[in-house]
Amino acid sequence: MRIRVINPNTTESMTALIEASARAAAGPGTVVEAVTPIMGPASIESHYDEALAVPGILRAIIDDSGADGYVLACFGDPGLDAARELASGPVAGIAEAAMHAAAMVGRGFSVVTTLSRTRGRAHDLAARYVAPGVCRGVHACDIPVLELEHDPAARKEVIALARHALERDGSDAIVLGCAGMAGFAAAASAELGVPVIDGVAAATVMVQSLVTLGLRTSTREEYAPPPAKSYTGLLREFTRS
Numbered sequence: 001m002r003i004r005v006i007n008p009n010t011t012e013s014m015t016a017l018i019e020a021s022a023r024a025a026a027g028p029g030t031v032v033e034a035v036t037p038i039m040g041p042a043s044i045e046s047h048y049d050e051a052l053a054v055p056g057i058l059r060a061i062i063d064d065s066g067a068d069g070y071v072l073a074c075f076g077d078p079g080l081d082a083a084r085e086l087a088s089g090p091v092a093g094i095a096e097a098a099m100h101a102a103a104m105v106g107r108g109f110s111v112v113t114t115l116s117r118t119r120g121r122a123h124d125l126a127a128r129y130v131a132p133g134v135c136r137g138v139h140a141c142d143i144p145v146l147e148l149e150h151d152p153a154a155r156k157e158v159i160a161l162a163r164h165a166l167e168r169d170g171s172d173a174i175v176l177g178c179a180g181m182a183g184f185a186a187a188a189s190a191e192l193g194v195p196v197i198d199g200v201a202a203a204t205v206m207v208q209s210l211v212t213l214g215l216r217t218s219t220r221e222e223y224a225p226p227p228a229k230s231y232t233g234l235l236r237e238f239t240r241s
């Protein structure tokens with residue numbers, strides 16, 4: 001099978017990091033191709049960024065509608081429902097996959113993410129994905145997304161914050177709240193002694209599992225393909241006949 005992993009931001013080095021994590025998690029019969037959108041923000045750290053990332057995500061699906069499944073590798077799960085209307089195979093967001101995985105290996109998890117301003121979005125997603133009380137808290141290290149891979153202290157700061165989160169929230173698992181933290185999971189888990197979930201790996205394996213089960217998004221109603229419509233201006237290319 002072939003899984004297309006979409007980095008919703010336009011930073012190639014993050015796409016490479018995401019691809020490495022997805023490939024490490026995928027099984028032997030799964031080809032993983034990570035892709036950087038042709039348009040969008042360099043990183044996603046606000047609602048504005050998230051909104052402007054969606055056209056590039058949808059373009060990346062339209063340009064390769066033949067993949068068996070798709071991963072949206074940004075913790076805000078931008079455009080997830082729209083992607084499900086377009087994609088032929090199952091689509092998973094990394095926040096969705098990580099939170100479901102965390103809920104299956106503990107009684108309550110904490111999220112460690114980047115900027116404080118994105119904590120509300122993480123809470124909103126938790127309210128959609130897991131039962132009340134399972135997400136015990138969302139904590140921000142306030143390291144900008146694109147500095148995660150360049151700041152030598154970032155990994156230690158994320159692990160220290162995760163340790164604080166476990167104590168403060170009384171949680172027993174950690175969700176890494178940024179695709180840029182994909183390389184942190186193993187070291188953090190070894191140091192903290194609890195499951196630490198990298199959403200890129202979790203989403204890749206979940207999509208792989210859904211495809212293996214022969215499952216794809218239902219097109220019966222809400223996730224049916226979008227109706228034919230014209231779009232104007234910068235969105236002209238998205239017109240559907």
Ligand SMILES: O=C(O)C[C@H]1NC(=O)NC1=O
Nearest residue numbers: 043044074075114178179
């Ligand atoms: O939402 C965040 O804080 C992290 C999110 N932003 C980004 O560019 N990739 C991400 O995973």
